[in-house]
Amino acid sequence: MAGIREAKKQETREAISAAAMKLFSEKGYEQTSMEDIAREAEVGKATIYGYFKNKQEIFIAFCDEELDRSLEKLQLDKMDNKPIIEILVGYFALDFLFFENNREFASYFLREMAFPHEMNETTREHDQRYLEILDSIIRHAQDTGEIDPQLDVFMTSIHFFSLYLGVLVGWFRGFVNSPEEFEQKLTALFLQALDGVRP
Amino acid sequence: MAGIREAKKQETREAISAAAMKLFSEKGYEQTSMEDIAREAEVGKATIYGYFKNKQEIFIAFCDEELDRSLEKLQLDKMDNKPIIEILVGYFALDFLFFENNREFASYFLREMAFPHEMNETTREHDQRYLEILDSIIRHAQDTGEIDPQLDVFMTSIHFFSLYLGVLVGWFRGFVNSPEEFEQKLTALFLQALDGVRP
DNA sequence: TTAGAAAACCGACCGCGGTCGGTTTTCTAT
DNA sequence: ATAGAAAACCGACCGCGGTCGGTTTTCTAA
Numbered sequence: 001m002a003g004i005r006e007a008k009k010q011e012t013r014e015a016i017s018a019a020a021m022k023l024f025s026e027k028g029y030e031q032t033s034m035e036d037i038a039r040e041a042e043v044g045k046a047t048i049y050g051y052f053k054n055k056q057e058i059f060i061a062f063c064d065e066e067l068d069r070s071l072e073k074l075q076l077d078k079m080d081n082k083p084i085i086e087i088l089v090g091y092f093a094l095d096f097l098f099f100e101n102n103r104e105f106a107s108y109f110l111r112e113m114a115f116p117h118e119m120n121e122t123t124r125e126h127d128q129r130y131l132e133i134l135d136s137i138i139r140h141a142q143d144t145g146e147i148d149p150q151l152d153v154f155m156t157s158i159h160f161f162s163l164y165l166g167v168l169v170g171w172f173r174g175f176v177n178s179p180e181e182f183e184q185k186l187t188a189l190f191l192q193a194l195d196g197v198r199p
Numbered sequence: 200m201a202g203i204r205e206a207k208k209q210e211t212r213e214a215i216s217a218a219a220m221k222l223f224s225e226k227g228y229e230q231t232s233m234e235d236i237a238r239e240a241e242v243g244k245a246t247i248y249g250y251f252k253n254k255q256e257i258f259i260a261f262c263d264e265e266l267d268r269s270l271e272k273l274q275l276d277k278m279d280n281k282p283i284i285e286i287l288v289g290y291f292a293l294d295f296l297f298f299e300n301n302r303e304f305a306s307y308f309l310r311e312m313a314f315p316h317e318m319n320e321t322t323r324e325h326d327q328r329y330l331e332i333l334d335s336i337i338r339h340a341q342d343t344g345e346i347d348p349q350l351d352v353f354m355t356s357i358h359f360f361s362l363y364l365g366v367l368v369g370w371f372r373g374f375v376n377s378p379e380e381f382e383q384k385l386t387a388l389f390l391q392a393l394d395g396v397r398p
Numbered sequence: 399t400t401a402g403a404a405a406a407c408c409g410a411c412c413g414c415g416g417t418c419g420g421t422t423t424t425c426t427a428t
Numbered sequence: 429a430t431a432g433a434a435a436a437c438c439g440a441c442c443g444c445g446g447t448c449g450g451t452t453t454t455c456t457a458a
Contacts, residue, residue, distance in 0.1 A: 004423090034414075045416090151396055155391065197358070199344060211406085244446090
């Protein structure tokens with residue numbers, strides 16, 4: 001049982017993926033046609049659809065990988081005894097880095113992730129991954145006494161995540177123009193969230 | 200100077216708009232083709248592009264109108280001496296109502312508004328309108344002493360707006376399933392924002 | 399009233415994403 | 429070794445959004 005089939009399958013998938021990324025990076029998402037990808041991958045156009053549901057999914061898969069790679073850097077030094085605000089900002093800054101480096105892609109990716117036409121497994125996994133990490137950060141801060149232990153962890157996660165989302169929206173608007181400004185704005189909002197906005 | 204031209208122009212625009220809305224409502228956005236719209240409006244397909252830049256814009260125009268109509272209800276009784284949280288929730292609830300009633304449309308609209316591929320005039324106007332109202336609400340709350348007058352008004356507006364956005368995202372996820380739940384979740388987050396999340 | 403400019407209009411066409419039906423390659427069981 | 433089932437593969441094709449070039453309608457000014 002050599003598994004020629006499995007091997008070729010993997011190879012083809014890899015070829016398609018690689019071709020897509022090469023072309024997306026070179027010419028942008030819109031300017032790359034499925035036929036372009038097929039040609040570059042030396043594969044029939046219809047073959048691609050045996051591996052990916054549609055054009056967008058090829059691209060989402062790429063973003064996912066990149067983000068995973070980005071976020072691997074975190075994890076370990078997370079539970080430092082840094083103040084929560086630094087942990088949170090560091091976390092989101094890492095996420096943001098990818099968007100900053102791939103401006104054109106960011107809007108496609110965020111659109112699909114924030115307002116999916118339908119909830120599929122990929123999106124749900126994404127949610128899960130985000131929320132787990134936020135969850136653990138919030139719990140940790142509750143342990144160290146930085147955040148009220150009475151508060152619902154989920155709602156608090158959502159709170160900080162929403163602020164991140166808001167800054168991203170601002171970034172698209174041009175209200176935020178550099179990683180520094182991003183961190184600064186995010187920090188300001190997080191401080192508001194921590195201390196409240198009452199007098 | 201009868202202005203036959205102007206009159207016909209207006210008429211045609213109206214016909215296209217009406218046809219589009221009728222069909223969008225009946226068959227959904229994706230299922231309505233430009234040719235369908237042209238036929239319904241008794242107009243050549245290419246004519247549509249003299250009035251709207253593309254399919255999406257026809258639809259955005261419709262959403263804008265609807266939202267305007269929705270928000271007109273507000274304005275007047277805004278400066279009541281209700282607590283700020285009620286004013287804010289009331290404001291966003293009105294906005295949300297449209298999305299709730301037009302679930303399929305909401306994702307298209309929000310995608311374009313939150314993460315536009317390019318900033319055009321329409322989007323900027325939209326931003327403006329939102330921010331002006333929020334701005335005035337926040338200022339009012341600063342006057343009544345509900346919100347710290349030291350705080351930057353813009354950043355505080357963004358804060359509340361972000362939380363609204365977060366709940367909308369949750370709605371798409373199925374974490375929020377009714378107007379009641381929407382108001383409840385939004386209120387919870389706003390309370391966190393007002394009081395802070397520290398112990 | 400009329401020439402000709404400008405605006406509005408339109409059907410034929412293009413390129414793209416995605417599918418269909420059929421062919422080739424690999425696996426499996428005898 | 430081989431039949432035939434299953435999986436992988438593919439070019440031709442479809443429907444759609446959007447554009448092009450040319451035609452018709454309206455306006456303007458002499």
